[in-house]
Amino acid sequence: MTFKPATWPRKLRSQEWFGGTGRDAIYHRGWLKNQGYPNDLFDGRPVIGIMNTWSELTPCNGHLRELAEKVKAGVWEAGGFPVEVPAFSASENTFRPTAMMFRNLAALSIEEQMRGQPIDGAVLLVGCDKTTPSLLMAAASTDLPSIVVTGGPMLNGYFHGERVGSGTHLWKFSEAVKAGEMSAEDFLEAEQSMSRSTGTCNTMGTASSMASMAEALGMALSGNAAIPAVDSRRRVMAQMSGRQIVQNVKDDLRPSYIMDKKAFENAIRTNGAIGGSTNAVVHLLAIAGRVGVDLTLDDWDRLGRDVATIVNLMPSGDYLMEEFFYAGGLPVVLKHLGDSGLLHKDALTVSGQAIWDEVKDAVNHNADVIRPVEKALTKQGGIAVLKGNLAPKGAVLKPSAASPHLMQHKGRAVVFEDIDDYKAKINDDALDIDETCIMVLKNCGPKGYPGMAEVGNMGLPPKVLKKGITDMIRISDARMSGTAYGTVILHTSPEAAAGGPLAIVQNGDMIEVDVAARRLHLDVPEQEIAARLAAWQPTHDQPPSGYAWLHSTHVEGADTGADLDFLKGCRGAPVGKESH
Ligand code: FES
Numbered sequence: 001m002t003f004k005p006a007t008w009p010r011k012l013r014s015q016e017w018f019g020g021t022g023r024d025a026i027y028h029r030g031w032l033k034n035q036g037y038p039n040d041l042f043d044g045r046p047v048i049g050i051m052n053t054w055s056e057l058t059p060c061n062g063h064l065r066e067l068a069e070k071v072k073a074g075v076w077e078a079g080g081f082p083v084e085v086p087a088f089s090a091s092e093n094t095f096r097p098t099a100m101m102f103r104n105l106a107a108l109s110i111e112e113q114m115r116g117q118p119i120d121g122a123v124l125l126v127g128c129d130k131t132t133p134s135l136l137m138a139a140a141s142t143d144l145p146s147i148v149v150t151g152g153p154m155l156n157g158y159f160h161g162e163r164v165g166s167g168t169h170l171w172k173f174s175e176a177v178k179a180g181e182m183s184a185e186d187f188l189e190a191e192q193s194m195s196r197s198t199g200t201c202n203t204m205g206t207a208s209s210m211a212s213m214a215e216a217l218g219m220a221l222s223g224n225a226a227i228p229a230v231d232s233r234r235r236v237m238a239q240m241s242g243r244q245i246v247q248n249v250k251d252d253l254r255p256s257y258i259m260d261k262k263a264f265e266n267a268i269r270t271n272g273a274i275g276g277s278t279n280a281v282v283h284l285l286a287i288a289g290r291v292g293v294d295l296t297l298d299d300w301d302r303l304g305r306d307v308a309t310i311v312n313l314m315p316s317g318d319y320l321m322e323e324f325f326y327a328g329g330l331p332v333v334l335k336h337l338g339d340s341g342l343l344h345k346d347a348l349t350v351s352g353q354a355i356w357d358e359v360k361d362a363v364n365h366n367a368d369v370i371r372p373v374e375k376a377l378t379k380q381g382g383i384a385v386l387k388g389n390l391a392p393k394g395a396v397l398k399p400s401a402a403s404p405h406l407m408q409h410k411g412r413a414v415v416f417e418d419i420d421d422y423k424a425k426i427n428d429d430a431l432d433i434d435e436t437c438i439m440v441l442k443n444c445g446p447k448g449y450p451g452m453a454e455v456g457n458m459g460l461p462p463k464v465l466k467k468g469i470t471d472m473i474r475i476s477d478a479r480m481s482g483t484a485y486g487t488v489i490l491h492t493s494p495e496a497a498a499g500g501p502l503a504i505v506q507n508g509d510m511i512e513v514d515v516a517a518r519r520l521h522l523d524v525p526e527q528e529i530a531a532r533l534a535a536w537q538p539t540h541d542q543p544p545s546g547y548a549w550l551h552s553t554h555v556e557g558a559d560t561g562a563d564l565d566f567l568k569g570c571r572g573a574p575v576g577k578e579s580h
């Protein structure tokens with residue numbers, strides 16, 4: 001889409017509240033003046049909502065109050081009027097049953113905050129996994145000019161001289177304890193070393209992946225994704241974004257101009273190159289659904305196949321976000337994609353420039369962190385979308401985090417009916433399982449958990465770990481933390497709780513996985529599958545009330561982004577009726 005800046009000056013939507021001399025205008029202005037705002041702030045300049053997901057219970061975003069001050073400084077400098085607004089903050093590490101259940105609630109609440117208040121444009125202050133997609137979904141649905149500023153990753157963690165990554169080493173160390181290779185005391189001592197500073201997970205987990213997605217979509221200023229939370233350049237980025245959003249409101253540069261199909265294709269290829277999280281799949285599908293872009297799981301498979309994973313970061317590789325920043329960060333990756341013919345160079349960004357103009361001069365300062373294609377972690381990165389009679393609507397796997405010897409495998413199913421069943425059985429040495437089996441977990445999808453928890457990377461049984469085995473095929477309708485790894489098949493759709501074929505897998509069934517052929521097959525006669533499906537009954541009760549009921553009743557499948565059906569699409573930001 002060719003973008004032509006709007007004329008300026010013109011009347012902005014905030015003037016529907018603040019303009020004029022009538023009773024309502026005085027009501028809207030007068031009460032705000034109790035905060036000491038001079039009258040000329042209401043003269044028609046852009047009002048910028050700083051939508052802040054700061055919360056002391058979202059530790060990854062715990063520093064965003066200070067960062068908001070830098071955004072405000074930028075907005076003031078550019079002649080805007082900044083107002084900081086608390087936004088629903090779904091923390092990955094504290095919210096139960098899972099932060100994912102609240103991504104859509106956050107998106108809904110922030111969308112209405114943006115639409116229902118005198119806001120002309122927004123800076124989205126985000127960081128922890130779900131906060132980035134939820135605010136992007138809100139921005140897409142309101143289509144108000146918006147810029148993403150992420151809080152940035154934590155500094156590197158170190159334990160006993162070894163680099164330790166958020167999440168990645170939690171899974172590794174916990175398996176090592178189970179295998180008897182690490183003491184419980186060392187495990188506890190490692191806890192503090194994993195989180196050395198403010199910021200998000202320092203691996204290429206979901207937070208870093210979504211920060212990269214925001215930048216690749218063109219919704220953040222170039223270079224935003226990798227700057228560490230405590231680096232002074234993070235604060236500069238916040239201030240520059242504050243300046244930029246004022247211009248974008250004047251130009252009327254809206255998300256729908258930026259997030260077109262080309263932008264999503266750039267983001268998908270970027271996710272392949274960085275070895276990004278499988279969670280990016282559901283989030284990008286959901287954001288695309290809000291902005292009206294036709295994006296499917298097949299796009300993920302098609303676009304990711306030829307993208308080599310060149311960013312050597314945990315969980316797929318060796319380094320952490322701090323080193324990615326020092327190497328040049330995402331602009332280097334985007335330049336590589338552009339040089340390889342894998343980037344829509346003319347895609348528009350929030351800077352008002354094409355993405356290629358932002359990255360064409362990027363320099364790689366460390367060829368072991370951002371590798372040349374000849375030394376890629378995997379030649380075919382991206383996300384593999386498997387289909388078959390076990391996943392008619394698809395399931396996903398991250399090849400760069402999987403074991404090559406398991407990419408084609410036939411094994412006996414060991415079934416866990418839900419996460420409680422898994423926890424009750426997995427440590428029992430009497431469990432009939434070995435490393436050739438395929439672990440199957442049901443009822444952990446969007447409806448089933450409810451909320452599609454990150455439990456798909458089930459820990460292996462201790463008796464297998466003690467043999468030195470570190471990976472087995474695992475299949476579920478759940479998600480997996482972006483910091484996790486293994487041959488883990490996720491998002492199996494339709495999910496078990498919706499009566500998908502996963503629901504009728506039984507212990508002892510044989511399952512075939514062939515990643516190269518994109519095949520996921522339950523080796524049971526068709527008539528038998530049909531009979532089991534006909535006899536299937538839901539095993540879990542629908543939540544009786546509250547948001548859990550709303551979510552379970554209206555959530556769509558993972559294959560289309562797990563959004564609530566009534567929230568899809570762009571509703572814009574009409575100013576509505578006066579409040580009095
Ligand atoms: Fe918040 Fe990883 S848990 S960013």
